Amino acid sequence: MIEGRCHCGAVGWTYDAPLDSATACNCTICRRYGTLWAYDYLDEGICVSGPTRAYHRAGRHIDFHFCPTCGCVAYWLIAKPDADGRWRIAVNLRLAEPGEVSHALIDHFDGLDSFDDLPRDGKCVADYWF
Numbered sequence: 001m002i003e004g005r006c007h008c009g010a011v012g013w014t015y016d017a018p019l020d021s022a023t024a025c026n027c028t029i030c031r032r033y034g035t036l037w038a039y040d041y042l043d044e045g046i047c048v049s050g051p052t053r054a055y056h057r058a059g060r061h062i063d064f065h066f067c068p069t070c071g072c073v074a075y076w077l078i079a080k081p082d083a084d085g086r087w088r089i090a091v092n093l094r095l096a097e098p099g100e101v102s103h104a105l106i107d108h109f110d111g112l113d114s115f116d117d118l119p120r121d122g123k124c125v126a127d128y129w130f
Helices: 125-129
Strands: 002-005 012-015 021-025 037-041 046-049 053-057 062-066 073-078 088-092 105-110 116-118
Touching: 012 073, 046 073, 046 088, 105 125
Parallel strands: 021 105
Antiparallel strands: 002 012, 012 046, 021 037, 037 088, 053 062, 062 073, 073 088, 105 116
C-alpha cells in the first residue's frame, strides 16, 4: 500500500493497487499543478482522509481536491458517479515518498489537444524527481 500526505499532514490518501505507471497530463490545469496521477475508484483501491477544498473544473466534470491549509493538490474526484455507481478518482503521486513510487513508468496523456494517450518514452517517476 502506498500512502500520500499533503505538506502539513492534514490531507492524505492510500493507494492499494499495483502501481505500474503514473500519468503526466499536459492539460491546462495538470501542467499548472505539476501532478502525476494514479487512478482507481473511491473506497476501493483509493481511500482519502482529511478536510479538503475543491475546485470544480468546468466542462470536465472533475473536482480537484486540495488541502485548505498548505494548498497541496491531493486528488481529483469525478463530479458524478459512473453508471455503476462507482466514483472514479486519481491521487497525486507527488504526495507519496519518492521510494514508493519512483519505479512507476510515466504515461503521457495529451489532455490539451487530442485527449489521447501518447507513446511511452521509457521514463519513470524517478526521472522527474532526481
